[in-house]
Amino acid sequence: MARPVAYPESIEPLVRFVEETAPEHIVARTHDRLAAGTPVRDMLLASGLAVVRSSDLPPGHHGGPLHPLSGLHAVRHIAARLPGEYARLPVIQNVAVANKHIHSPAMGPFILPEAQPVSEQDSVEATLEAFRTAAGRGVYHACDHYYLYLLERLSPMQVLEHLLHVAIPKNQIDDHYFLFPVFTWRALEYFGWDYARYLGRAPVRYVTRPTMPASLDDVDGLIAQFGLLERDLRFATGEDETASITALADAIGRCSKFSEVPGLLARALADGLSLEGAGEALSAGGSTLFLRSQTGNPMDVHINTGANTRRYLLRQPELSLRTKLRALLVWHTGPEVLMAQRMLAPDVQPEPERVAALRPRAQNDLLDDIEALIARLPVGERLPKGNLATWRSTDEVKQAAALAQQYANAGYAPEALIARLGKIACRDN
Structure with a gap:
């Protein structure tokens, strides 16, 4: 008979608090616990463990443990940036979302059962082959058991490598097949790898579910065309690459078709740009594309989260070069990235000229004006009878971006702007 997965006694009571508190009380009671001294790490760990054990994975990607786990890395960092009571707000929000999903009739009741490691012939290679076969057939229960065995025999990053073999092609189907496992691994770096046998099961079960076939033939062809696996690619960037990174970022930011981006990246790598430099250019160029996007739907934020996760993978020495290149070169294929392509401003x-027309402001005045403008922004303009994908951003959104550009042009401290935006994001989440 299956039993619910059991957590270490040191964290189990706090997990039950997240699971069992009524949704109408979770915000106040989480605040009280944090104010009484419960460490942020413990509260976030309990939130993640609770939503994994007591909330089912969604048919798509909204609900269950996916976004609560994926957000943990950002939540813990934004909490560290914010002052006073504000530092508790992102933590409370993560707990509240986990609790909401646990109590939602669309996602439960659900219990993640205890599972035992299963191998094939007690062999890592044979078990990996069985894992690949099961993943290809969408037999995610078997993959769950194989994962637990592999976690005992391989390092966490080696396990992620094999999970990415499944996840990277599926990025074309849904960005979250790639994002979910990578963000979970980033959270596990914070919590400790002992918790991989609990938290890691959710992305494993999600990534290995049955989907339509997805091919990497085009990406592998590009890698072969430029001989990227045969070259001694530079890893670390440096000041000597500033001009090359800037040029590549500018080229990416001016693309009208996102399918042009892999070729730009591959050629730059073949010409000697470092892997880190390519990731940096993708971040900067992708941000330019995001600013050109005229959608009122925030889903195209995966332009940025997708670049961030890839830069993280590029830094991992245990991951193979092939996996790093494949991950980098499929960035543009996610449906929520491609959404922005349909509504790009021409430049x-x-x-x-909008930025130049702004009156000069001192740093704090400019921060206050940015916050005030965002606070009064209207909801995105929705076309008649249109769905979420048809929402358009308003002119006020462009004005907020112009104020941020003025802030950057003035050379004001980036940390102050990031902290202010963090406070705004916590209020709006």
């Missing part, structure tokens, strides 16, 4: 945003 870089915000318009330089």
Whole structure:
């Protein structure tokens, strides 16, 4: 008979608090626990463990443990940036979302059962082959058991490598097949790898579910065309690459078709740009594309989260070069990244003339004006009878971006802007 997965006694009571507190009380009671001294790490760990054990994975990607786990890395960092009571707000929000999913009739009741490691012939290679076969057939229960065995025999990053063999092609179907496991691994770096046997099961079960076939033939062809696996690619960037990174970022940011991006990246790598430099250019160029996007739907934020996760993978010495290149070169294929392509402004945003027309402001005045403008922004303009994908951003959104550009042009401290935006994001989440 199956039994619910049991957690270490040191964290189990706090997990039960997240699971069992009524949704109408979870915000206040989480605040009280944090105010009484419960460490942020413990509260976030309990939130993750609770939503994994007591909330089912969604048919798509909204609900269950997916976003609560994926957000843990950002939540713990934004909590560390914010002052005073604000530092508790992102933590409370993560707990509240986990609790909401646990109590939602669309996602439960659900219990993640205890599972035992299963191998084939007590062999890592044979078990990996069985894992690949099961993943190809969408037999995620078997993959769950194989994962637990592999976790005992391989390092966490080696396990992620094999999970990414399944996840990277599926990025074309849904960005979250790639994002979910990578963000979970980033959270596990914070909590400790002992918790991989609990938290890691959710992305494993999600990534190995049955989907339509997805091929990497185009990406592998590009890698072969530029001989990227045969070259001694530079890893670390440096000041000597500033001009090359800037040029590549500018080229990416001016693309009208996102399918142009892999070729730009591959050629730059073949010409000697480092892997880190390529990741940096993708971040900067992708941010330019995001600013050019005229959608009122925030899903195209995966332009940025997708670049961030890839830069993380590029830094991992245990991951193979092939996996790093494949991950980098499928960035543009996620449906929520491609959404932005349909509504791109013809040129870089915000318009330089809009920024130039702004009156000069001191740093704190400019921060206050940015916050005030965002606070009064209207909801995105929705086309008649249109779905979420048809929402358009308003002109006020462009004005907020222009103020942020003015802030950057003035050379003001980036940390102050990031902290202010963090406070705003916590209020709006």
